[in-house]
Amino acid sequence: MLKTLVTDVDGTITDRRRRINTAAVETIRTLVDAGIEVVLASGNTVCFMDGLCKMVGTDGTIIGENGGVYRRGFSGTLRIPGDQEVCREAFKVLNDYFAGKGVELELYSAQYRFADVAFARNIDPDEARAIIRDHGLPVRVLDTGFAIHLQTPGVSKGTALVELAREMGLSPSEMMAVGDSENDIEMLEAAGIGVAVRNAPVRTLSAADWVSEEGYGDGFVEAVKKYYPYLFSR
Ligand SMILES: O=C(O)COP(=O)(O)O
Numbered sequence: 001m002l003k004t005l006v007t008d009v010d011g012t013i014t015d016r017r018r019r020i021n022t023a024a025v026e027t028i029r030t031l032v033d034a035g036i037e038v039v040l041a042s043g044n045t046v047c048f049m050d051g052l053c054k055m056v057g058t059d060g061t062i063i064g065e066n067g068g069v070y071r072r073g074f075s076g077t078l079r080i081p082g083d084q085e086v087c088r089e090a091f092k093v094l095n096d097y098f099a100g101k102g103v104e105l106e107l108y109s110a111q112y113r114f115a116d117v118a119f120a121r122n123i124d125p126d127e128a129r130a131i132i133r134d135h136g137l138p139v140r141v142l143d144t145g146f147a148i149h150l151q152t153p154g155v156s157k158g159t160a161l162v163e164l165a166r167e168m169g170l171s172p173s174e175m176m177a178v179g180d181s182e183n184d185i186e187m188l189e190a191a192g193i194g195v196a197v198r199n200a201p202v203r204t205l206s207a208a209d210w211v212s213e214e215g216y217g218d219g220f221v222e223a224v225k226k227y228y229p230y231l232f233s234r
């Protein structure tokens with residue numbers, strides 16, 4: 001029995017321009033009204049997620065910063081498994097390297113982040129990975145399709161899902177997770193059912209138990225209807 005739905009945000013309940021899919025919002029409300037908890041799991045910041053939870057209509061349980069932070073409900077304790085210090089150090093190294101090539105890195109919402117570092121996708125993530133590796137830095141480089149993130153190894157949406165499940169008194173096998181990108185792979189693997197929407201890259205598609213026909217928000221709606229058919233039978 002799938003008691004909880006964990007969904008990625010950008011590229012899964014939005015379109016490629018980050019505009020929210022209104023049918024996906026309606027679908028989430030149908031789940032919430034039926035007593036199924038919906039967890040929003042994203043690379044985004046806690047404050048962004050809080051506004052989104054309020055307006056979509058969930059109870060505020062979130063995974064943010066790709067698992068660097070998570071929290072049960074709006075008033076739960078914010079857990080911060082990520083280590084921002086090492087990510088900041090790695091960012092400095094990348095910033096210097098790319099500045100030497102005349103490329104400026106643009107940080108995203110740095111003042112609102114507790115655990116990771118996010119910046120614009122105007123560089124090749126593989127080049128960034130090579131620099132990080134050459135410097136022996138203990139940091140992962142993640143390309144979400146919307147931003148590049150630096151994250152502590154061993155911290156992911158998947159580890160946060162497992163920790164959150166424990167806090168909720170559930171098994172990860174009672175959770176379904178939906179995502180669209182490489183930052184969702186561990187979460188799709190950790191959940192009882194992992195779904196990728198059609199727009200996902202190959203590695204994410206192969207990590208999923210099921211892939212939607214449609215992409216983006218329409219794929220999300222399709223997945224929820226498949227796994228919760230009794231809520232949509234009329
Ligand atoms: O913050 C990002 O880069 C992408 O966010 P997402 O995890 O909701 O797709």
Ligand SMILES: [Mg+2]
Nearest residue numbers: 008010011181
């Ligand atoms: Mg995404």
